[in-house]
Every structure is written in C-alpha cells, then in structure tokens.
Amino acid sequence: MSQKPQVPAIEGWHTMAAKPHLIGTQCASCGTYFFPKQNDYCRNPQCDSTDFREVELSRTGQIWSYTNACYKPPAPFVANEPFEPYAIAAVQLEKEQMVVLGQVVEGVSVEDLKVGMSMELVLEALHETDDDIKVTWKWQPVAQ
Amino acid sequence: MSKEIAILGVGMHPWGKWGHNFVQYGVAAAREALEDAGVPWQDITYVSGGATIRNGYPGYVAGATFAQALGWQGAEVNTSYAACASGSQALAAARNKILAGECEVALVVGADTTPKGFLAPAGGYRPDDPDWVRFYLGITNPTYFALYARRRMDLYGDTLADFAAVKVKNSLAGSKNPRARYRKCFTAEDVAASAMVADPLRLMDICATSDGGAAMIVSSLEYARKIGKADAPRVAAISLVTPTFASSVVEMPDIATDSAAAEGVQAQAYRASLPVKAYEEAGIGPSDVDLAEVYDLSTALELDWIEDLQLAPRGEAAALLRAGDTALGGKIPVNVSGGLACFGEAVPAQALAQVCELTWQLRGQAGDRQVQGARVGITANQGLFGHGSSVVVKK
Numbered sequence: 001m002s003q004k005p006q007v008p009a010i011e012g013w014h015t016m017a018a019k020p021h022l023i024g025t026q027c028a029s030c031g032t033y034f035f036p037k038q039n040d041y042c043r044n045p046q047c048d049s050t051d052f053r054e055v056e057l058s059r060t061g062q063i064w065s066y067t068n069a070c071y072k073p074p075a076p077f078v079a080n081e082p083f084e085p086y087a088i089a090a091v092q093l094e095k096e097q098m099v100v101l102g103q104v105v106e107g108v109s110v111e112d113l114k115v116g117m118s119m120e121l122v123l124e125a126l127h128e129t130d131d132d133i134k135v136t137w138k139w140q141p142v143a144q
Numbered sequence: 145m146s147k148e149i150a151i152l153g154v155g156m157h158p159w160g161k162w163g164h165n166f167v168q169y170g171v172a173a174a175r176e177a178l179e180d181a182g183v184p185w186q187d188i189t190y191v192s193g194g195a196t197i198r199n200g201y202p203g204y205v206a207g208a209t210f211a212q213a214l215g216w217q218g219a220e221v222n223t224s225y226a227a228c229a230s231g232s233q234a235l236a237a238a239r240n241k242i243l244a245g246e247c248e249v250a251l252v253v254g255a256d257t258t259p260k261g262f263l264a265p266a267g268g269y270r271p272d273d274p275d276w277v278r279f280y281l282g283i284t285n286p287t288y289f290a291l292y293a294r295r296r297m298d299l300y301g302d303t304l305a306d307f308a309a310v311k312v313k314n315s316l317a318g319s320k321n322p323r324a325r326y327r328k329c330f331t332a333e334d335v336a337a338s339a340m341v342a343d344p345l346r347l348m349d350i351c352a353t354s355d356g357g358a359a360m361i362v363s364s365l366e367y368a369r370k371i372g373k374a375d376a377p378r379v380a381a382i383s384l385v386t387p388t389f390a391s392s393v394v395e396m397p398d399i400a401t402d403s404a405a406a407e408g409v410q411a412q413a414y415r416a417s418l419p420v421k422a423y424e425e426a427g428i429g430p431s432d433v434d435l436a437e438v439y440d441l442s443t444a445l446e447l448d449w450i451e452d453l454q455l456a457p458r459g460e461a462a463a464l465l466r467a468g469d470t471a472l473g474g475k476i477p478v479n480v481s482g483g484l485a486c487f488g489e490a491v492p493a494q495a496l497a498q499v500c501e502l503t504w505q506l507r508g509q510a511g512d513r514q515v516q517g518a519r520v521g522i523t524a525n526q527g528l529f530g531h532g533s534s535v536v537v538k539k
Contacts, residue, residue: 009280010271032390033403036271044406045389064394065298067290067342069282074264076280088283090291090394097404097411099394103282110343115298126281136281 009126009134012037020123021056022100022137028053033096057100059121060142061091064099066113078127087112089139091119105140118142147425148378149242150368151537152361153181154500157255159325159356159487166196169357169493170206170255171213181361182371183249185214188361190247192222192238194230194254194492206492207234210253220247228439228527229384230254231358231495232535236382238362248367254492255357275397286350286442288396290342293444297344300459302447306466307349308335310443311485313471318482320512325354326486349443354488358496360503377506379499381425381536387414396528415452415526422522422534423454430454433476434518435505437498439525440483449524450478453534472513480505480513495533498523502537 008014013036014022024035027042029049035057042049072083087104104113105124119139126136155176157169170193178185191214193206207221220241224233231254238250265275278284296302312332318324330348338347368376390402392411404411423429430453438449447461455476456464464470470478481487481501484494502521504510519539526532 010277013271027406030406030409032406032409035400035403036277043389043402044409046408047406065291065295067287067294067344069284069287069342070340071284073279073282073284076265076267076276077282086282088287088291095405097390099392099401101278101281101283101287101394101399110294115295 004128005132006135007132009136014123014137015056016123019059020121020137021059022121024055024057025052026055027051033057033098035098035100058093058095061093061100061119063113063115063117063119064090064092065115066090066104066110068110080127089113089119091139103136103138105138108141112141146365147243148365148380149239149362150365150373150376150378151499151503152183152249152363152368152371152373152376153177153179154360154503155180155358156323156497156500157357158323159354159490161325162355164257164355166255166257166355166357167209167213169257169355170210170253170359173255173357173359173493174210174214174251174253177251177359177361183361186217188249188251189219190222190238190241190250191219192224192234192250192252194234194496195223195225196230196256196492206254226384226527227529227531228489228491228525229495229531229533230492232382232525232533233384235360235362235379235496235499235535236384239379239382242362242364249361249363251359251361252496253357253359254496256490256492257355258353258490274399277399278397281399283399285396286342286345288394289350289442289445290345291394292448293344293349293442296444296447300462302444302462304336304344305332306447306462307344307443308332309465310440310446311335311348313465314440314479314483314485317472317480317513318486321482321486324482324486325488326482345442345444351441351484352488354490356487356490356493356497358493358500360496360499375539377503377537377539379535380428380538381422383418383421383425383534384532385417385421386530388412388417414530414532415448415524418526418532419453419522419524419534422536426536426538428520428536432520433522435477435480435502435515435521437479437481437483437501437521437523439494440479440485441489443485446478446483453522453524472515477515480510480515491527495523495525495535498525499535499537506537506539
C-alpha cells in the first residue's frame with residue numbers, strides 16, 4: 001500500500017470523511033440544488049436569486065442507469081496500465097431530485113447492477129502522481 | 145400569412161473519411177443544390193452556413209467561407225453554431241430572412257471534416273469546463289448513450305437483439321443510398337461480434353464521425369411559383385427550443401442533471417419537448433407523419449427518438465421495430481437514409497442532411513429507398529449544451 005497522501009482529484013467537490021458527501025450549493029431563495037457548485041445565478045427560471053449556501057448532498061440514492069468503459073478514455077483521464085474496464089452509474093438523489101454520475105468502485109461490474117438499486121458515495125483512487133494519490137467520489141452498492 | 149418556405153434544391157457531398165478541407169465538401173454540396181434548384185449562384189442573396197468549432201477552427205466563419213469559395217457576389221451572410229443543431233439553426237436564419245421579406249432565395253450549407261477516435265478536450269487543470277471534468281473522471285460520449293440504452297433494457301425490456309435490429313435495418317436502407325459512407329448490409333451476428341464499448345452498446349451500435357457536406361436552396365413560396373416550382377416541398381416548421389428546467393436526463397457533457405427540488409419545478413425530458421413545437425407550428429400531429437429522420441447516435445437512441453416523436457407510446461418503440469413498422473415498407477419508416485449508422489456524424493451538415501433526405505423522399509426521387517406516397521416528414525436531433533432541433537417538411 002502506497003504511503004502517499006490522499007488528495008481530492010478535483011478540489012472542493014466532496015468532503016474527505018470516511019462517509020463522504022459531494023459538496024454542492026443550494027439556492028437560498030427557491031431551494032434548488034446545484035452540483036457542481038453554483039454561486040452566481042439560480043438556473044430555476046422562476047428565481048433570480050444570487051444568494052447560495054454550500055451544502056453536503058445526500059450520500060445515498062438509487063441507480064437511474066449504469067454502464068461501463070471498456071476502452072481507455074483519452075486525457076485528461078489517467079489510466080492504469082494495463083487498462084481495466086470500470087463501471088459507471090448515474091444515481092438519483094431523492095431529496096435533491098437530481099442525478100449524479102460517477103464511476104462505480106473497483107470490483108463491481110455491470111452484471112452486479114440494476115436500475116433502482118441503492119448506492120452510496122465512497123472515495124477511491126482515480127490515479128496516482130509522483131507526490132500523492134488523487135481520490136474521487138465513486139458509487140458503491142449499499143450492503144444488504 | 146404562411147410561415148412556410150420552399151425547398152427548391154438539395155445537394156450533398158457523399159459522407160466518408162476523405163481527409164480534405166471541409167470547404168470542398170460544402171462547395172460540392174452547394175453546387176449540386178444550385179443545379180438541382182435551377183437557380184444561378186448570382187441570384188442567391190443570403191448565404192447561411194452551419195459552423196463547426198471542433199475542427200474547422202473558429203476563424204473559419206462558415207457562411208463567409210462558403211460564399212468566398214463559391215465566388216464573392218455580394219450576398220449577405222450568416223453563420224450558425226449550435227452543435228448538432230447548427231444546420232437547422234442556419235436553415236432557421238434563412239427562413240427568418242425570407243419570411244421577413246428581406247430575401248427571396250437563400251443558400252443554406254454545412255460541412256465538416258472530423259478527427260479520428262474520441263473527441264477529447266484541452267488539457268491542464270480546468271474544473272470549470274464540464275467536458276474536462278467528465279473526461280478526467282473517465283466519462284466519454286458513449287457513456288451517455290449507454291446509460292440511455294441500459295435504462296430502456298431495465299425499464300421496458302428492450303434487448304441487445306433489438307438494438308442490433310436497428311443497425312441491421314439502417315444498414316439495409318443505407319446500402320441503397322449512394323451518399324452514405326457505410327453501405328454494407330450488416331447482420332445481427334456482425335453487431336454481436338463487434339467489440340463492447342460501453343455496455344450494452346457495441347462498436348456497431350455507436351455512430352462514427354465522418355466528413356461530409358449538405359446544402360439546400362430555399363425561397364419564398366412566391367419565388368418558387370415564379371420559377372415554376374410551386375409544388376416544391378416546403379419547410380413547415382423548425383423547432384430549436386432549449387430544454388425546460390429542470391432537465392431530468394443527464395446530458396453530455398454534464399456530470400449531473402438539474403435539480404427539481406424547488407417548489408413548482410418538474411423534472412422534464414428535453415428530447416421529447418423538441419418535436420412538440422414542431423408539430424404545433426406545422427399544424428400537424430404524429431399520425432400525419434409518413435417518415436422520420438432521427439439522430440441515431442446509437443442504435444438504442446433511435447428507439448428513444450421514436451417515442452419522443454410520439455410515433456409510439458413510451459416504452460413501445462421496440463415493438464414497432466420488431467413488427468417491421470419502422471423499416472422501409474413499414475407503417476412509419478425511420479432513417480430510410482441509413483441514418484447516422486450509415487453516415488457517421490458530420491456535425492454542422494447532419495441536420496441539413498436529414499432535411500435533404502426528406503426532400504428527395506417527398507419528391508419521390510429516393511430510388512430504391514423510396515417511401516411510397518410520402519407527403520410529410522419530420523427530423524429530430526440533439527447535441528451539446530441544450531441544442532437540438534426538429535424540422536417538418538411537407539408537400
């Protein structure tokens with residue numbers, strides 16, 4: 001196991017806790033959520049607020065759909081050699097009424113997934129650099 | 145006052161991987177359209193170009209580039225960039241000019257030269273760019289198509305055989321189209337033997353990118369009568385609507401959908417909203433449609449579009465496909481041109497190519513792929529950043 005420090009692949013998009021949350025914003029006026037964060041204008045056409053608060057999004061939801069990546073994506077993706085396919089899930093968050101994409105944790109394949117299945121947010125390595133391990137959010141089936 | 149304009153002539157440079165400058169394809173398509181219309185280039189007073197930024201770099205302002213290549217003659221120009229809907233937006237600009245009485249006859253043209261493989265964003269650390277974010281996280285274009293396809297399987301019971309059947313159907317139609325890039329008749333076994341790209345979609349379920357050019361000459365109805373083409377097919381509607389908040393389907397290049405959590409906000413699907421305005425503007429309904437050209441970026445997406453166009457109830461497009469209703473000779477043929485499956489996408493030309501096909505069909509000039517008695521056709525397409533279009537052409 002590498003001793004390198006773990007740092008977020010994208011700064012400020014999720015907490016680094018054992019039970020991590022995505023960090024979004026919520027419109028202080030109409031309650032619309034945004035991920036990635038939106039701090040300048042509310043995209044609800046019935047709202048012209050410019051006032052937002054940072055919020056942690058629900059860390060569990062249901063699968064809206066899922067797939068995998070059988071081919072190595074181009075840069076800026078950083079692939080391990082040899083490239084190992086990974087699953088991807090789009091997960092519906094109930095309270096926020098939105099769908100968020102993410103990779104599925106290593107070891108879980110499309111055969112293990114189904115629309116409607118409960119998933120939770122975890123952190124896992126996206127890639128390693130000379131100095132650190134870049135981690136990102138991934139979806140993991142909720143243990144039954 | 146009629147909001148219709150006449151399509152006097154159409155032309156296309158065959159799709160392929162020719163490796164030439166895009167201007168060449170646009171000029172070839174424009175010349176064919178001019179000849180088809182019987183209108184001299186000198187009489188065109190408005191040139192409306194669909195632009196690509198991805199490859200023909202922004203310096204190539206399409207309308208002016210095509211006008212210069214055809215020979216400056218003082219026409220006014222317009223350039224439209226709207227991702228996959230660029231061609232429709234260019235057509236809409238020409239229509240507006242004609243309906244405003246400021247132009248009698250216009251050239252609309254789009255052409256593209258595309259790169260090989262994945263379309264990738266610029267490098268660096270750029271989390272403000274959704275395209276950079278998704279590629280960094282390992283989410284490519286096929287991811288989105290595959291999510292939609294898988295949802296059909298889990299919700300409606302669509303099968304891999306259904307998706308393959310779309311490819312088989314479109315390749316049979318495309319084999320009869322001399323302008324298509326792929327003219328081989330593929331079998332379900334061919335599809336099943338192709339490599340898995342993004343489960344459940346295989347290489348042959350996903351469209352390629354191509355070089356190509358499409359053009360049309362459009363005019364006022366009065367001008368059409370004047371030159372003896374009163375019976376030319378007409379553009380009866382162009383829908384270019386944006387999504388309505390909250391957009392419920394995760395769309396390329398976004399990592400998340402809108403949130404529908406606010407009071408009074410409903411989650412809404414974008415694709416289904418595009419044809420609604422087109423039907424309304426044309427004063428027709430789905431039952432009036434004789435054929436449709438839809439944006440089959442994947443085989444499964446053709447089935448989504450059939451339902452979005454209300455040609456089948458939600459979840460029942462595969463039943464229509466299995467009955468042969470969407471094939472040539474069926475009740476409602478879809479993508480008789482061969483679709484993107486046989487063309488591959490040439491972004492700023494593709495929406496125009498759809499209209500070209502409808503024009504040939506409505507004139508009864510589609511040869512072996514002719515839909516008998518076709519009088520009304522509709523197109524549908526969708527691209528990045530809330531761009532999409534639906535065009536109704538009728539006799």
